[in-house]
Amino acid sequence: MNANDLSWPTMKDLYSQINQQDPVLATYIVPVTLLIAGYFILQHVSGRKNDSVQEPPVASYWIPYFGHLFGFLFDPGRLVRDLKKKYPDSPFTLIMMGHKFHIYNSSEVIAHVFSRSREYLFHPIVASMMENGLAMPRSDQVKFEVPIAEYSSDQKESRAFVEANHTVFVKNLSGHSLTTTMREYSKHFAKALEEAFPEAIVDGNTSINLHDKLERVIFFASLNTFFGKRLQANYSEMFEDFRALEKALYVGVRSNLAFQLNPRAEKARARLLDHFDAWVDVELGDWGDEDVAWNEKWGMRLNWERERLHREHDFTRRGRSCSHASFLYVMNTNSGPLTTWFLTNILQSPTLLSHFQAECQKHVLHSDKKNIGFDLPKLRASPLVQGIWKESLRLGSVNAVARVLAKDIELKGYLLKQGSVILIPVQLLHYNTDVFPDPERFDPQRWVFDESNNDAAVKQKQMMAHLRPFGGGGGICSGRFVAEEEVILAAATLVMKYDFVMQNKVELHPMALGIMSPKKGVWVKMQTKK
Numbered sequence: 001m002n003a004n005d006l007s008w009p010t011m012k013d014l015y016s017q018i019n020q021q022d023p024v025l026a027t028y029i030v031p032v033t034l035l036i037a038g039y040f041i042l043q044h045v046s047g048r049k050n051d052s053v054q055e056p057p058v059a060s061y062w063i064p065y066f067g068h069l070f071g072f073l074f075d076p077g078r079l080v081r082d083l084k085k086k087y088p089d090s091p092f093t094l095i096m097m098g099h100k101f102h103i104y105n106s107s108e109v110i111a112h113v114f115s116r117s118r119e120y121l122f123h124p125i126v127a128s129m130m131e132n133g134l135a136m137p138r139s140d141q142v143k144f145e146v147p148i149a150e151y152s153s154d155q156k157e158s159r160a161f162v163e164a165n166h167t168v169f170v171k172n173l174s175g176h177s178l179t180t181t182m183r184e185y186s187k188h189f190a191k192a193l194e195e196a197f198p199e200a201i202v203d204g205n206t207s208i209n210l211h212d213k214l215e216r217v218i219f220f221a222s223l224n225t226f227f228g229k230r231l232q233a234n235y236s237e238m239f240e241d242f243r244a245l246e247k248a249l250y251v252g253v254r255s256n257l258a259f260q261l262n263p264r265a266e267k268a269r270a271r272l273l274d275h276f277d278a279w280v281d282v283e284l285g286d287w288g289d290e291d292v293a294w295n296e297k298w299g300m301r302l303n304w305e306r307e308r309l310h311r312e313h314d315f316t317r318r319g320r321s322c323s324h325a326s327f328l329y330v331m332n333t334n335s336g337p338l339t340t341w342f343l344t345n346i347l348q349s350p351t352l353l354s355h356f357q358a359e360c361q362k363h364v365l366h367s368d369k370k371n372i373g374f375d376l377p378k379l380r381a382s383p384l385v386q387g388i389w390k391e392s393l394r395l396g397s398v399n400a401v402a403r404v405l406a407k408d409i410e411l412k413g414y415l416l417k418q419g420s421v422i423l424i425p426v427q428l429l430h431y432n433t434d435v436f437p438d439p440e441r442f443d444p445q446r447w448v449f450d451e452s453n454n455d456a457a458v459k460q461k462q463m464m465a466h467l468r469p470f471g472g473g474g475g476i477c478s479g480r481f482v483a484e485e486e487v488i489l490a491a492a493t494l495v496m497k498y499d500f501v502m503q504n505k506v507e508l509h510p511m512a513l514g515i516m517s518p519k520k521g522v523w524v525k526m527q528t529k530k
């Protein structure tokens with residue numbers, strides 16, 4: 001054996017050997033494989049260094065293309081909080097499915113982003129939900145797509161639809177309409193509560209999963225208030241279908257793959273949309289007296305107005321169904337978990353429970369065996385209730401405000417490119433130790449201020465600027481006041497009607513798009529008060 005036998009063969013030697021044995025492999029397969037591998041290696045290496053000195057640094061990751069996706073899906077809050085420790089003084093970038101997501105965390109940036117809704121676009125996020133989550137027909141999807149950068153004439157029309165749709169929401173869910181909505185809601189809530197908690201299970205001995213029950217109560221109270229009774233007629237599995245769709249939407253708002261891989265969710269979505277098809281497939285009719293808030297056919301006037309608007313913009317029947325289904329989704333997906341979380345925060349502390357009950361008692365309007373009516377605006381304004389509400393939102397939220405860049409923008413010394421996404425994860429604001437000392441602690445008192453003290457007013461403003469569970473700017477949740485009164489109404493009614501014994505410690509599940517649900521349910525024994 002001579003020294004040459006021990007030397008490594010050169011690439012040329014190897015290649016000519018392969019060529020002799022299999023010319024197709026040598027001519028096509030090997031070069032193409034090398035090209036693809038080279039592309040991914042380049043992407044990976046360049047991604048891990050810095051795409052450009054001007055863009056925020058890319059946090060390191062291992063799997064090319066997918067990047068931080070799996071970490072983000074499994075625990076979005078933890079991922080960004082851990083990475084923030086590595087980038088305490090700068091924004092940073094996540095890579096997911098080849099896209100860039102720039103993570104910022106200051107209240108100043110959030111105010112800037114919200115005040116420039118034509119540069120930081122909310123509507124592509126809604127369009128993605130319509131496309132991936134609800135499989136809206138393409139001809140209707142485009143009506144949700146406000147263009148990135150320049151507006152052409154037909155795109156102006158899409159902006160007209162999106163803005164008019166938002167205006168209908170705002171008009172019908174706030175101000176004077178809030179009172180009428182909640183009057184209607186209270187009736188349906190009382191009925192749903194009675195059905196979910198029959199006498200037989202509130203005997204003090206039966207273990208009940210409170211979260212499961214509350215999700216059902218909130219779902220049917222909202223459904224019957226906003227959509228009337230027609231939608232659920234002959235549709236006994238509606239709640240189960242909605243839950244299956246809701247679960248799949250965690251991934252499904254971003255990718256249709258969630259439904260391709262989950263036939264049960266796909267079927268549930270199809271059934272739900274078929275029922276919405278039948279619901280919209282009737283004559284619109286006149287509403288009549290504008291002061292009438294609710295009718296049997298459309299539920300709240302809001303839905304009749306939305307249906308009219310969609311027809312004016314030539315939506316297909318399926319397109320209208322998808323849009324109504326998306327409203328059912330946004331009104332429900334967070335309110336159930338927040339009701340459970342708000343209530344369990346109270347139930348876990350006997351002192352807080354007795355203070356909250358005393359506050360509720362002050363604002364009872366009428367009470368009988370079946371139902372209790374509260375002066376909701378006054379109850380809601382109580383500093384104690386506000387403290388519990390804000391702490392529940394602060395510790396219960398995991399969503400991230402997302403906006404798509406309409407053009408290249410320089411922000412805080414970094415260049416963000418058109419089409420990339422700016423993400424402001426609320427946990428980075430809600431756990432900011434400069435604003436919320438000992439941030440893990442549930443402390444309603446931190447929201448109680450001495451109004452006459454100037455420093456306290458400044459502090460209050462700073463805390464409010466850091467509490468962002470409802471987004472902001474043009475995309476801000478128009479149902480936030482309804483959500484607040486719904487949650488407070490449910491908690492007030494339950495603590496006034498029943499005594500509770502908690503059976504487990506509540507831990508929240510980190511995988512959520514908004515408010516987190518309890519990991520293993522909330523097990524309680526309940527008894528009707530004597």
Ligand code: HEM
Nearest residue numbers: 166169330331334335338470471472475476477478479483
């Ligand atoms: C705790 C409960 C809720 C939370 C945490 C929540 C949160 C959010 C968030 C984060 C957004 C996106 C905002 C942005 O990116 O700037 C949003 C949008 C929206 N939410 Fe809510 N929401 C809740 C309850 C409700 C309820 C009860 C309704 C209706 C009755 C509702 C109706 C809407 C609508 C219609 C939008 C789309 C924005 C628009 O065009 O008006 N939400 N919500």
